[in-house]
Each structure stands twice: as structure tokens, then as C-alpha cells.
Amino acid sequence: GQNIDQPTEMTATEGAIVQINCTYQTSGFNGLFWYQQHAGEAPTFLSYNVLDGLEEKGRFSSFLSRSKGYSYLLLKELQMKDSASYLCAVGDSNYQLIWGAGTKLIIKP
Amino acid sequence: ETGVTQTPRHLVMGMTNKKSLKCEQHLGHNAMYWYKQSAKKPLELMFVYNFKEQTENNSVPSRFSPECPNSSHLFLHLHTLQPEDSALYLCASSQDRGTLVYEQYFGPGTRLTVT
Numbered sequence: 001g002q003n004i005d006q007p008t009e010m011t012a013t014e015g016a017i018v019q020i021n022c023t024y025q026t027s028g029f030n031g032l033f034w035y036q037q038h039a040g041e042a043p044t045f046l047s048y049n050v051l052d053g054l055e056e057k058g059r060f061s062s063f064l065s066r067s068k069g070y071s072y073l074l075l076k077e078l079q080m081k082d083s084a085s086y087l088c089a090v091g092d093s094n095y096q097l098i099w100g101a102g103t104k105l106i107i108k109p
Numbered sequence: 110e111t112g113v114t115q116t117p118r119h120l121v122m123g124m125t126n127k128k129s130l131k132c133e134q135h136l137g138h139n140a141m142y143w144y145k146q147s148a149k150k151p152l153e154l155m156f157v158y159n160f161k162e163q164t165e166n167n168s169v170p171s172r173f174s175p176e177c178p179n180s181s182h183l184f185l186h187l188h189t190l191q192p193e194d195s196a197l198y199l200c201a202s203s204q205d206r207g208t209l210v211y212e213q214y215f216g217p218g219t220r221l222t223v224t
Binding site for chain 2: 004008030031033041042043044045048050087089091095096097098099100101102
């Protein structure tokens with residue numbers, strides 16, 4: 001079967017750095033996506049990796065290792081507004097997204 | 110209007126009611142999706158329309174039926190629902206070119222409660 005694993009919840013301090021991991025087992029691979037979802041709101045697209053390595057976008061970076069079936073989202077200089085759920089999703093061989101259950105990130109002052 | 114809109118935002122219905130959820134995208138995309146989001150569970154893909162073809166998740170009960178009259182509008186018709194169908198229903202759209210997976214843009218969702 002297809003499976004995406006990510007931690008259920010993480011806590012971090014304002015101004016710090018946090019890394020949210022995602023491991024996947026899917027039939028085929030057509031890219032890995034990270035989304036942010038604030039409580040009661042729609043998921044919004046953060047990043048996309050299709051090749052191995054690190055993609056940096058401001059305070060957020062995403063890393064991919066296809067051989068290990070592994071990705072992480074790195075958030076730097078954490079702000080209170082970063083409190084949200086972070087969803088990992090992988091494009092499978094049918095070009096559909098398989099989703100993880102999300103990681104709820106709590107930022108403390 | 111921008112992005113993806115959904116109406117209604119909240120819906121309470123009895124198990125014998127019939128209702129419809131509406132989604133409209135203003136992004137010029139050619140693919141639209143219905144997802145079910147339950148607490149602490151992965152997003153569950155219910156239906157996909159791209160290039161006017163419908164793809165569905167075979168585990169979706171027949172009490173949910175989609176309709177896609179054109180590439181900008183998507184409906185989800187609901188009838189004789191069960192309490193376990195209470196969830197957030199999200200609509201999304203993307204530009205599907207058939208050879209890659211592109212990011213999806215989501216609407217704000219309809220919070221459905223079945224009593």
C-alpha cells in the first residue's frame with residue numbers, strides 16, 4: 001500500500017529552527033509537496049521537490065532524498081504565525097497526490 | 110473573485126436531507142478535485158475531474174455524487190448521509206498537463222455536520 005508518515009505534533013520556540021520530517025512509500029514518484037494549513041483555513045502550497053537536494057524559499061527550505069523516501073521541511077526564525085499544520089504529499093504513478101495526516105506545529109513565545 | 114471559492118462554508122443537515130456543495134475556480138485550471146478532511150487523518154481524495162474525465166476513489170459511498178458542468182465549476186451532491194460523513198470538504202484545482210503533478214489550490218472548505 002501507499003503510506004506517508006509524519007509526526008503528529010511538534011512544539012518549538014519563537015525565533016528557533018524546526019525540522020518536520022516526512023517519509024513515504026508510494027507506487028511511483030512524481031514530486032513531493034509541502035502545504036501549510038492554519039486552523040479552519042484551506043491548505044496553501046509551500047514547496048515542491050522532484051530532484052534530490054535542498055530547495056530554499058525565504059525562511060522555509062525543503063529537502064528530498066528519493067533513494068531514502070525521505071523529505072523534511074525546515075522552518076527558520078520561527079514566528080507565532082507559523083503555528084499551523086504542515087502537510088506532506090507525494091505524487092504517485094497515477095499523477096495523484098497521496099497525503100500525510102499532517103504535523104501540527106505549536107510555537108511558544 | 111480570486112482563487113477557489115466554496116459555498117456554503119458551513120452546513121448542518123439531517124440524514125434524510127439532500128444538499129449540494131458548490132465550488133468555483135477562477136485560476137483557469139483544467140482539473141478540479143473533491144477531498145474529505147477528517148480530524149487527524151490524511152486528506153482523502155474523493156473525485157477528480159481533468160480533461161473532462163472523472164476519476165473516483167472506489168471507496169466513496171454512492172450517497173456522494175459529483176457534477177462538473179465545465180472546467181470552472183464543481184458540485185458535490187449529498188443525499189441520505191450518515192453521521193460519520195461529518196467532516197471538512199475541500200475543493201481544489203490545478204493545471205493538469207498529464208505528465209507531471211502540479212500544485213493544487215484549495216478553497217476554504219465546507220464544514221459539514223450530519224445530525
